[in-house]
Amino acid sequence: MTFPKIAFAALILGCAMTWPSTAPAESNLPAHERLAQVPAPAGQIQPSPPAATQPRTPTTPQSTRNPIGTVATLQGSATVTRNNAASLLKRRDMIFKGDMLQTDSNGTLGVTFDDETTFTLNPNSRIAVDNFVYQEGGASNVAVFNIVRGTVVFVASKVAKTGNMQVETPSATLGIRGTTGIVEISESGPAASQVFIKLYPDADGRVGRIEVLGRDGAQLGILSRGATGFVIQPGPPGAPQQFSAVPLQISAQDAERDRAFVSRTFSAQIVGRQINIQRRNLRRPNLLHPNRVSPRTPLRPPQRLNLLPPTGQPVAPTLLQPFPGTLPPDVPQPLPGTLPPAAPPGVPSLPGTLPPSAPPTVPTLPRLPGRLPL
Numbered sequence: 001m002t003f004p005k006i007a008f009a010a011l012i013l014g015c016a017m018t019w020p021s022t023a024p025a026e027s028n029l030p031a032h033e034r035l036a037q038v039p040a041p042a043g044q045i046q047p048s049p050p051a052a053t054q055p056r057t058p059t060t061p062q063s064t065r066n067p068i069g070t071v072a073t074l075q076g077s078a079t080v081t082r083n084n085a086a087s088l089l090k091r092r093d094m095i096f097k098g099d100m101l102q103t104d105s106n107g108t109l110g111v112t113f114d115d116e117t118t119f120t121l122n123p124n125s126r127i128a129v130d131n132f133v134y135q136e137g138g139a140s141n142v143a144v145f146n147i148v149r150g151t152v153v154f155v156a157s158k159v160a161k162t163g164n165m166q167v168e169t170p171s172a173t174l175g176i177r178g179t180t181g182i183v184e185i186s187e188s189g190p191a192a193s194q195v196f197i198k199l200y201p202d203a204d205g206r207v208g209r210i211e212v213l214g215r216d217g218a219q220l221g222i223l224s225r226g227a228t229g230f231v232i233q234p235g236p237p238g239a240p241q242q243f244s245a246v247p248l249q250i251s252a253q254d255a256e257r258d259r260a261f262v263s264r265t266f267s268a269q270i271v272g273r274q275i276n277i278q279r280r281n282l283r284r285p286n287l288l289h290p291n292r293v294s295p296r297t298p299l300r301p302p303q304r305l306n307l308l309p310p311t312g313q314p315v316a317p318t319l320l321q322p323f324p325g326t327l328p329p330d331v332p333q334p335l336p337g338t339l340p341p342a343a344p345p346g347v348p349s350l351p352g353t354l355p356p357s358a359p360p361t362v363p364t365l366p367r368l369p370g371r372l373p374l
Helices: 002-018 023-027 031-036 158-162 252-283
Strands: 069-075 078-082 085-088 100-103 108-113 118-121 126-133 142-155 164-168 172-176 180-185 195-200 210-214 219-223 228-234 243-247
Touching (some): 100 108, 100 118, 118 126, 142 252, 158 164, 195 219, 219 243
Antiparallel strands (some): 078 085, 078 100, 108 118, 118 142, 126 142, 142 180, 172 210, 180 195, 195 228
16 A cells, blocks of 8 residues: 555656646736637638738828819910929819919910909919919908919909909019909010019909009009009119019000900900809709709619508598598489488488488468369
8 A cells, every 4th residue: 555655646746846837837928818829729720910000191182172273275285283293284174272383385374263363374484373262252362373484464353352362473562453464574585584564454444453562562553554564673772672663665566465465364264264163063063953963973773652551550531432521432422403312211311411301392372262172
């Protein structure tokens, strides 16, 4: 009996010596990691952990911005620089705030904005749309355009009449008060660094006003008569103002050329107005035409009309069922102007009919003397 006891004690001692070598290594791990170390069944492949993904910076597509104008007319080639990328323009393209518009040596571009203000760029012209905020019926509308070079014709509209419209040039700022004007900036030749500003009547014959301000905000002059203009020139050395506005003598040849530019801008305004109306209608088709199906809305399949009443509800009177107070279809209807036949004794009359009346009595005549009774 001594040998089995010694063997049993040695077995217990060996288990105690081998147990700490493995148990602490697993017990020190978190619970979710210990569970992850459970061996997979035979024949089953453990999935690899997903690779760490870097978060992407959300980008706002260009289509989410609200357009402020449309390309109304285009001859030759013109480009737009947007988000530091230049692309060719085509007719009906949308214009956004911050765009830089430029025409090539053979290009003429007409752009109409949401308030119907229209610009026409002659060849080798460049203009930047710095700001444009317009709300129909609002009193705080604003528009700022920067003419860099070339010959640009503008027809001011609602922003100039209800808010503040400005045209920036390299040497002056123009405050537009609802009018038609021409700005010419040449980068070479004898007229380099000079800005020509001209005022012409609107399409209805009215003449607005252009206030010419220096870069420092000082007023240089005001144009209020048609076919008049200023040339902005650098002031003499030591003068209090850096630039000065000198009255411009417009020759007959220049006036005829300018009227052709203005007439082209009037035509572009008419075309651009129609394009802008169509663009706004396409953006809200259901508001203007509630019965018109949008091309993006899928058509629903036709549904069959169910004339049966819901289960468990009484059936309402139909054409085959008489309303209360009327005769059933199998009962003959009385002729107009006649009394219905009297019901037999003990039989109730039908609903909606007249009560039975007594049979008519024949009146008796008085008996005359000497006559025999009838």
